[in-house]
Amino acid sequence: MTDPPFDDPPRLPAGFRCASIHCGIKPSGGDLALFASDNPGVAAGVFTKSLVPGAPVVVGRKLIQAGRLQAVVVNSGVSNVGTGADGILRARRMGVAAARALGLAPELVLMSSTGMIGVPLPVERIEGAMSELVAALQNDPMRGAEGIMTTDTHPKAVSLAVGSGALTVVAKGSGMIEPNMATMLCYVMTDLALEQSELDAVLRRVVDDTLNMVSVDTDTSTSDTCVAIANGQSGPVAQAVFETALRVALTRMAEMLARDGEGASRLLRVTVRGAADRGDARRIAKSLVNSPLIKTMVYGGDPNVGRILMAVGKCVDCRVDPDRLVAAISGVTVFGGGGSTDFDESKVRALLGMDPVDLGVELGLGEGEAQAWGCDLTPGYIAENAAYYSS
Amino acid sequence: MTDPPFDDPPRLPAGFRCASIHCGIKPSGGDLALFASDNPGVAAGVFTKSLVPGAPVVVGRKLIQAGRLQAVVVNSGVSNVGTGADGILRARRMGVAAARALGLAPELVLMSSTGMIGVPLPVERIEGAMSELVAALQNDPMRGAEGIMTTDTHPKAVSLAVGSGALTVVAKGSGMIEPNMATMLCYVMTDLALEQSELDAVLRRVVDDTLNMVSVDTDTSTSDTCVAIANGQSGPVAQAVFETALRVALTRMAEMLARDGEGASRLLRVTVRGAADRGDARRIAKSLVNSPLIKTMVYGGDPNVGRILMAVGKCVDCRVDPDRLVAAISGVTVFGGGGSTDFDESKVRALLGMDPVDLGVELGLGEGEAQAWGCDLTPGYIAENAAYYSS
Numbered sequence: 001m002t003d004p005p006f007d008d009p010p011r012l013p014a015g016f017r018c019a020s021i022h023c024g025i026k027p028s029g030g031d032l033a034l035f036a037s038d039n040p041g042v043a044a045g046v047f048t049k050s051l052v053p054g055a056p057v058v059v060g061r062k063l064i065q066a067g068r069l070q071a072v073v074v075n076s077g078v079s080n081v082g083t084g085a086d087g088i089l090r091a092r093r094m095g096v097a098a099a100r101a102l103g104l105a106p107e108l109v110l111m112s113s114t115g116m117i118g119v120p121l122p123v124e125r126i127e128g129a130m131s132e133l134v135a136a137l138q139n140d141p142m143r144g145a146e147g148i149m150t151t152d153t154h155p156k157a158v159s160l161a162v163g164s165g166a167l168t169v170v171a172k173g174s175g176m177i178e179p180n181m182a183t184m185l186c187y188v189m190t191d192l193a194l195e196q197s198e199l200d201a202v203l204r205r206v207v208d209d210t211l212n213m214v215s216v217d218t219d220t221s222t223s224d225t226c227v228a229i230a231n232g233q234s235g236p237v238a239q240a241v242f243e244t245a246l247r248v249a250l251t252r253m254a255e256m257l258a259r260d261g262e263g264a265s266r267l268l269r270v271t272v273r274g275a276a277d278r279g280d281a282r283r284i285a286k287s288l289v290n291s292p293l294i295k296t297m298v299y300g301g302d303p304n305v306g307r308i309l310m311a312v313g314k315c316v317d318c319r320v321d322p323d324r325l326v327a328a329i330s331g332v333t334v335f336g337g338g339g340s341t342d343f344d345e346s347k348v349r350a351l352l353g354m355d356p357v358d359l360g361v362e363l364g365l366g367e368g369e370a371q372a373w374g375c376d377l378t379p380g381y382i383a384e385n386a387a388y389y390s391s
Numbered sequence: 392m393t394d395p396p397f398d399d400p401p402r403l404p405a406g407f408r409c410a411s412i413h414c415g416i417k418p419s420g421g422d423l424a425l426f427a428s429d430n431p432g433v434a435a436g437v438f439t440k441s442l443v444p445g446a447p448v449v450v451g452r453k454l455i456q457a458g459r460l461q462a463v464v465v466n467s468g469v470s471n472v473g474t475g476a477d478g479i480l481r482a483r484r485m486g487v488a489a490a491r492a493l494g495l496a497p498e499l500v501l502m503s504s505t506g507m508i509g510v511p512l513p514v515e516r517i518e519g520a521m522s523e524l525v526a527a528l529q530n531d532p533m534r535g536a537e538g539i540m541t542t543d544t545h546p547k548a549v550s551l552a553v554g555s556g557a558l559t560v561v562a563k564g565s566g567m568i569e570p571n572m573a574t575m576l577c578y579v580m581t582d583l584a585l586e587q588s589e590l591d592a593v594l595r596r597v598v599d600d601t602l603n604m605v606s607v608d609t610d611t612s613t614s615d616t617c618v619a620i621a622n623g624q625s626g627p628v629a630q631a632v633f634e635t636a637l638r639v640a641l642t643r644m645a646e647m648l649a650r651d652g653e654g655a656s657r658l659l660r661v662t663v664r665g666a667a668d669r670g671d672a673r674r675i676a677k678s679l680v681n682s683p684l685i686k687t688m689v690y691g692g693d694p695n696v697g698r699i700l701m702a703v704g705k706c707v708d709c710r711v712d713p714d715r716l717v718a719a720i721s722g723v724t725v726f727g728g729g730g731s732t733d734f735d736e737s738k739v740r741a742l743l744g745m746d747p748v749d750l751g752v753e754l755g756l757g758e759g760e761a762q763a764w765g766c767d768l769t770p771g772y773i774a775e776n777a778a779y780y781s782s
Contacts, residue, residue: 049707050701050704050705050707051703051704051705051706051707051709051711051713052700052701052703052704052711052713052716053704079697081697081700082696082697082700082713082726082729082730082731083729083730084714084728084729084730085729116697117695117696117697117698117700117701118696118697118700118726118730118731119731217683217684218609218681218682218683219682219683219684219698219701219702219705220701220704220705220707221701222697222700222701222704290609291609291610292608292609292610292683292772292776293608293610293776296772296773296776296777297776297777299773299777300776300777300778301777302777302778304508305473305508305509306470306472306473306507306508306509306613307508307610309443309472309473309508309509309613310441310443310508310610310611310612310613311610312442312443313441313442313443313444313611313613314441314442314610314611315442316440316441316442316611318442320442320443322442322443322473323475325443335473335509337475338473338474338475338476339473339474339475339509340473340509340510377773378773379770379773379774381683381687382687382690382768382769382770382773383770385683385684385687385688385691386687386688386690386691386692386693387691387693
């Protein structure tokens with residue numbers, strides 16, 4: 001986290017504090033977190049498109065319509081999904097408890113839950129721990145990030161200076177990740193002042209190019225949530241300046257999430273250029289990061305060029321001309337002119353063993369471009385997911 | 392292969408013979424096979440939808456338009472994909488060599504290739520071995536099946552009596568399988584007489600419900616081919632009778648292909664009922680067999696009901712009402728009425744350890760139904776695919 005423009009260590013913007021504690025939902029470790037501003041801010045959010053969304057997503061979609069939030073309360077361990085009408089009540093109780101402890105109106109507090117599906121949320125434990133949680137509020141974003149982890153191997157936060165203020169992103173997620181609107185849980189905080197409509201538009205555009213292009217395993221979570229709060233304490237910012245900073249921060253976070261994919265040993269970055277349009281570029285980039293044969297190729301470090309052709313070819317709704325297609329592995333052209341190139345196999349093998357691995361596809365048909373982020377598929381993924389209950 | 396209505400061992404219909412030999416494309420084992428009728432038959436075929444199809448698929452699509460075939464020549468080891476105009480020439484040379492050795496017109500011989508992508512087909516070896524191959528023609532379909540294997544762990548053939556004749560299916564495939572029009576390589580032979588238009592229509596309908604609903608790893612092959620030849624030696628058959636028999640045979644073959652998926656330890660069968668329409672049922676069934684979290688759940692034998700909800704929920708273009716959704720694992724209802732049922736976890740754990748595992752989803756919305764076939768995801772899949780070059 002030492003390369004510019006990121007703060008090292010990450011910090012929270014002015015007027016924001018966070019905390020995490022253990023309240024007894026998980027056997028050990030942080031399982032309850034709070035992110036709060038000193039004053040209400042404008043807010044925007046995007047949520048999973050899953051047809052079986054979690055109760056906090058159902059409630060959150062309504063809350064965000066007002067465009068104002070001051071805090072987000074998050075638990076890990078139980079996701080409150082597949083829990084019917086009772087789940088909605090428990091989600092609301094969780095938000096009310098946080099609002100009461102903070103002295104806020106309930107409609108200013110959004111709630112998120114992540115963890116096991118189909119289990120009732122032990123909301124009494126959350127209610128009982130709320131005053132302790134509020135008392136623990138402090139300035140280090142990594143402390144808040146710790147409370148929202150599930151199978152993540154480390155807490156994830158990035159921050160950077162923007163204009164007269166700062167932008168901080170805290171997120172979690174390492175499995176059941178192929179976001180369709182946002183990735184797992186992601187909170188964007190800034191002390192800059194933006195119009196709610198600006199914040200909403202910028203968030204949607206940037207999430208679509210960053211978090212929505214992350215895929216660890218093609219499985220879309222029922223709880224994906226990305227919420228942004230701007231409290232305005234450090235004054236205004238030009239929308240374009242803020243959008244650039246958010247793009248930088250969420251690109252970095254996309255890479256952090258993909259590299260920490262369940263069992264992953266390496267980040268896989270795919271860049272598609274020259275597609276007939278942006279939609280084709282996105283579908284082909286996703287096909288490459290999602291292909292089990294590409295993912296095992298990266299894990300094994302074997303330059304099997306045919307798998308790149310296969311993964312492009314299976315995008316049957318896209319426009320592809322094999323004779324124009326050029327493919328590269330970490331900068332070395334391996335296919336072009338209608339056939340495999342005479343590339344240095346030992347060199348490519350070495351590049352496939354490094355982190356990250358970059359796959360590039362040039363289609364030669366138009367101006368469509370996209371990037372996608374994924375990871376290799378390893379025995380660790382299977383070990384972790386064959387025994388989720390027992391772990 | 393002992394349960395009715397299948398022949399044990401499988402046999403070829405009247406007038407068909409097959410052979411396989413080693414011609415030196417693979418280091419050892421059968422790598423060249425021939426399936427031939429004594430007389431020309433009506434023929435139909437379906438091929439991969441991949442945008443980067445193999446040369447034999449490009450040539451085969453043209454050959455099949457005449458609706459008549461007498462033989463199919465197949466090599467394994469090299470797929471002749473990503474090989475440009477030279478690949479087309481080599482595919483044609485392979486068919487011409489077989490036609491010459493059989494004394495047939497070249498347009499009566501279809502060719503298929505399976506194996507490594509992006510490598511020139513060593514067609515001289517095929518040409519040099521053709522008289523030996525023709526001399527080896529005999530009546531056991533398993534001998535032909537042996538020559539078309541790649542990562543398959545065993546040869547695959549089924550046959551059954553139909554009306555006054557017989558129907559035999561020989562196929563291969565265990566990885567890079569999510570057919571979009573056919574599965575890997577599959578040859579349907581019958582000594583019954585059908586109109587070409589009947590054979591074509593029946594093949595397309597049945598393949599769509601059987602082979603096209605198999606997925607081992609979501610990766611669509613560049614070579615998928617399913618070709619049927621009816622030589623008419625045993626007289627006519629009612630179309631409905633033939634269609635029923637073909638459905639039975641290709642359902643069995645779909646199960647054989649999925650169970651032999653790379654690294655698989657168990658067959659996964661998914662049945663979706665009550666969908667708003669057939670399209671929704673098919674998408675949801677495919678989502679379940681393709682989900683890495685479902686596949687690792689089956690491997691681990693852990694009844695994680697939330698993953699079924701997740702895999703249904705991520706079909707964002709389908710109609711789903713979580714309150715009407717009922718899900719079952721091998722006959723035990725695990726979700727219904729908007730929440731998890733109080734099922735016997737140790738019983739379901741035991742059922743998940745058996746072969747096959749059946750997942751059932753009832754959506755309660757309409758008449759749409761579909762079945763799909765897949766397998767568990769195991770460390771064996773990764774071991775096999777992380778080192779394809781080196782194996």
